[in-house]
Amino acid sequence: MAGLTPELTEAHYRIIAALQVDGRATWRKIATVLDMPERSVARHGAWLLENGLVKVAAIRHRKHSLLLACSCAPGTVRIASETLSAREDTSFSYQVTGREDLVAELHYSGDITDMLSLQLPATPGVSSLVVYPILKFFKTIRGWRMGSLTAVEEQALRKEADPILLRTLPDLGAKDELIIAVLREDGRASIESIARRVAMSETSVARRIDWLLGNSLISIRALVEPSVVGLPVEALLWVSTTPSKIDSLGQKMAARPEVRYAAAVAGDCQLVVNVTVASQAALYNFISDNAWDDSLMQVKTSLVVQARKRGGQLVDQAAGSYLTNTLSR
Numbered sequence: 315m316a317g318l319t320p321e322l323t324e325a326h327y328r329i330i331a332a333l334q335v336d337g338r339a340t341w342r343k344i345a346t347v348l349d350m351p352e353r354s355v356a357r358h359g360a361w362l363l364e365n366g367l368v369k370v371a372a373i374r375h376r377k378h379s380l381l382l383a384c385s386c387a388p389g390t391v392r393i394a395s396e397t398l399s400a401r402e403d404t405s406f407s408y409q410v411t412g413r414e415d416l417v418a419e420l421h422y423s424g425d426i427t428d429m430l431s432l433q434l435p436a437t438p439g440v441s442s443l444v445v446y447p448i449l450k451f452f453k454t455i456r457g458w459r460m461g462s463l464t465a466v467e468e469q470a471l472r473k474e475a476d477p478i479l480l481r482t483l484p485d486l487g488a489k490d491e492l493i494i495a496v497l498r499e500d501g502r503a504s505i506e507s508i509a510r511r512v513a514m515s516e517t518s519v520a521r522r523i524d525w526l527l528g529n530s531l532i533s534i535r536a537l538v539e540p541s542v543v544g545l546p547v548e549a550l551l552w553v554s555t556t557p558s559k560i561d562s563l564g565q566k567m568a569a570r571p572e573v574r575y576a577a578a579v580a581g582d583c584q585l586v587v588n589v590t591v592a593s594q595a596a597l598y599n600f601i602s603d604n605a606w607d608d609s610l611m612q613v614k615t616s617l618v619v620q621a622r623k624r625g626g627q628l629v630d631q632a633a634g635s636y637l638t639n640t641l642s643r
Contacts, residue, residue, distance in 0.1 A: 321367075324462075325350065327543065329359050330368055331462035333536035335471040337370040337501045347470045348463075363502070366635030369537040372497035373405065373626045375530055376421035381446040381579060381586060382434065383414040390439030391415045397437050399623040407623040410550060410616040414444070417550060417616070418623075446579040446586065453568035453576045455625055456535050460543055461571050486531060489514060493522055494532055498626070501534045537625045537636055540574070540590035547597050548618035553585040554611045560584050563609040572600055583614070 332344045341359055345352040362368040386394045391409055398418045399407040407418040422429065434443060459468070492512040496503050505523075509516045526532045540548055555563050560578055567576040567587050575588035591597050601613060621629050627636050 322543070323358075325354065325358050326362060327460065327462045329355060330362065330536065330538055330543065331460045332467075332471055333359075333368060333370060334459055334538075335463070335468050336473050337534040337536045339471055339473075343471070347467050366630065367538065367542055369625075369627050369636035370501035370534060371499070371537065371625065371627055372494060372501050372532045372534050374421075374494055374498070374532055376403070377423045378426075379405075379419060379421045379448040379451075379577075380426075381448060381577075382416075382418045382420060383444045383446065384416040384418070384437070384440045385413070385442045386415040386439045387441045394437055394439030395620075395622045397439070399628060404623060405626050406621065408550070408618045409620040409622070410618055412614065412616040414616070416440075419448075444581065446581040446583075448577045448579055450564070450578040451576075452564035452578070453573060455537070455574050456533050457568070458574040459571065486526075490522055490526060490531075493519060494526065497523070497532065497534065501536075535625045537627055539621070539624075539629065539635070542635075545590040545592055547592065547594055548588070548590045548621075549597055550616045550618065551585075551587040551589060551601070552583040552614040552616070553587060554583045554613070555585065555609050556611065557584075559609040563606075566605070566609075570600075572596075583612075588618075 328348050328350075329344060332339060332348060336343075341356040342352050344350075344359070345355040348355070363370070382398075384394060384398075395407055395409055395416055398404055398416065401420070403420050403422055405419045405421055407416065409415065410417050420429075430445060434440070463471075489512055493508060496508050496511055505516045505520050508523075509519045512519065514522075527534070540546065553563070564576055564578055564585055567573050567585065572589050572591050573587055574590055575586075577586050578584060579586055589597065589600055591600060597615075601615065623629060624636075629636055
């Protein structure tokens with residue numbers, strides 16, 4: 315594959331792509347689907363995880379989400395980024411070019427008056443902020459694919475929940491919170507190890523995880539820095555369109571392989587799109603593509619200078635890896 319980094323081979327790329335589909339798939343299942351030796355898959359997969367090039371972790375879903383665009387006082391961007399990234403309700407935090415300095419996504423349930431009127435304005439370094447409530451997700455990093463698998467391979471890796479089993483279980487409880495906490499640390503933790511930590515039977519743990527995933531209370535995500543897989547140019551597009559075009563344009567963006575994230579928002583634009591490509595020329599081609607048709611009225615482009623947090627996990631940007639001890643929502 316063109317654009318591979320020196321550290322990664324085609325085998326690494328395909329294993330990463332498989333983990334994007336099912337982060338908890340066994341090495342044996344991945345090897346079978348990809349038609350690769352199991353020992354090679356296990357060795358390559360373990361190397362990716364141990365070096366933080368891929369992080370598999372659960373993320374806890376909340377009822378509501380918002381984007382926060384922050385302007386910072388000169389010289390304070392780093393401390394503002396660290397403060398926002400340390401919040402457990404922050405899923406991603408990016409330093410960007412343009413009118414704003416930082417963009418973060420936060421998730422919440424219930425009233426957010428205190429957060430908006432007291433907590434966020436008091437963030438060290440933040441001089442002003444604009445809040446964009448998220449109205450609809452068209453795509454998140456859970457749905458982003460590197461394009462290294464065939465449609466048949468991807469379908470074979472998908473795990474379907476048992477709806478009958480899911481309906482037999484009660485509401486979220488204290489044990490579920492413990493299971494979620496373990497999976498936020500390590501999304502590939504074995505059923506046996508989770509059962510020991512939460513003092514439950516392995517059968518019960520397996521059923522609870524299926525229930526949590528099936529009811530979209532959590533999702534398991536394989537996180538990889540775009541630059542590690544040959545996509546060093548990343549941008550946020552703030553797109554304005556007419557109300558009647560929002561849904562069709564959002565769906566069109568979600569289908570593009572360059573798009574990692576797309577959401578409809580309330581504010582002075584209608585869509586926010588996260589794009590990762592191989593070069594600035596590729597970004598230009600994406601923005602100037604005639605596939606936008608007459609849907610696009612205006613687009614503001616902010617380059618992502620640094621990502622401090624993704625998918626609820628802190629990023630060591632210098633190493634292009636995910637930290638072992640991380641904060642997540």
